[in-house]
Amino acid sequence: MAYEKAIELLEAARRLHTVSHVDLDGLVSAALLLRWARRRGIEAKHDVAGARGLYRMLRRALQEAAGRPGTVVVVADLSPRSRADAEAVAGLLRWGQRLVWIDHHEWPEGAREALEKAGAIVVHDRSRVTAEIACAVARCTGEDRTLVEIARADDSCSEDHLGLADKWRLVLRHLDWEGLRRAAGALAEGSLWPDWAREIYEQEAPSYYQEIREKTSVNGYEFNGIRVVVVTPPPRASGCDVQRLGLVPGPSEADVAVILYPRGISIRTWGQLRADCIASRLGGGGHSHVAGAPRPSTTMGPAQIARMVANAAEGCRAGQ
Incomplete structure (x- = not known):
């Protein structure tokens, strides 16, 4: 039922604001949502956050949404740190903002209920990586599934058929917030391994792996x-x-x-x-x-x- 509600809400959106985690699963989830928005011809914005900065980023996104009717805010691949954190976010939903939260991590007891009581739609599925959830709610096409495979490989410490999960994992560790948004944007545009990412990897990989082995x-x-x-x-x-x-x-x-x-x-x-x-x-x-x-x-x-x-x-x- 949560999947259907999320799809229905997204279908009615006139603007999308995604807040994702900084790892590959979070960025791929954001990229899939950005692709979906582009196919529909609607405005889309993407921000990244860690667990500690999530409330601050969400407060900003929801305040912005209050002044932009038709905006749907989507949180991807992040979980509330506590029920109190979830209740604090729920308290931000006082002007009818629309919030969809997709995630696959363990959640604190009562956190989901607090958000749903305030009107948020929570798609919490432990059987999938968040990119798979994003793929479902954004009605993925065939070309999107390569992105999902890369996210799944990174999350499970396994390999994808293109060998990109390991490479992106290293590159992401050398990016600032703007660089992380740039990475999601490149993936959304279909550039699975852009030249700038390859250059970072080739420059950093030898010393990175050597340092791990030696230290x-x-x-x-x-x-x-x-x-x-x-x-x-x-x-x-x-x-x-x-x-x-x-x-x-x-x-x-x-x-x-x-x-x-x-x-x-x-x-x-x-x-x-x-x-x-x-x-x-x-x-x-x-x-x-x-x-x-x-x-x-x-x-x-x-x-x-x-x-x-x-x-x-x-x-x-x-x-x-």
Whole structure:
């Protein structure tokens, strides 16, 4: 039903304002919506936001929409950090603005209900990446599906048939906010690998991958019978790239692998342990076997992080 409502609302739109996440799934989702708007001949705008800046960006977008009748604001590939955050966004919908929220991450309890009560349409589908949801609500054509494949490959740390997910992942890490919007615009126009992106990749890739290989440390621990391996790569490295280079131990060596960043942690699990459950107990979220959470303190070392994750993992087995 949520899909049908979102499609109906978009079909009636006279203007589209998309706010997307900064990763490839978010930017592809925005690109698909921009393509849809272009096919319909309506004005479209795109902004990017991280989890911490989402409320500020949404407030601006919804205030702008209040003065532009017919505007539909779409949030793509971002989840509210808490029910309180969702209620704060709901409080912005007081002049009849139209908000569609599409996402596939774990959501805090009560967040969806708070938004829907205020009139937002929430398409929350954990079985798909957000680009697939965007593809459904924007009535994708055949040529759009290559974009969806690239987004899915990036989200799952796998490969697409063009080999572009890995390349775009590196390029996006070297772009500012304007560059990220430029990337979505290029994808929307059908330029899957523009020259400027290729130049960034060719310039940065050799040193980037070499740095990951040379500077990544791996430490193993066991707490409460749970084996935790903490992988500490260089600060700018992507967890998918660290994993692809074979630096993240698998299920034979660990129950939980943690990739430690300066401001966050990426959690990977196998078998019965649920990464999204562990992450939610640490203030984050994600998927059943790949999730993320804030790093409580930069002074916490690998052993302390491992103990914290092992404690959070208690009760996070499938079915519990």
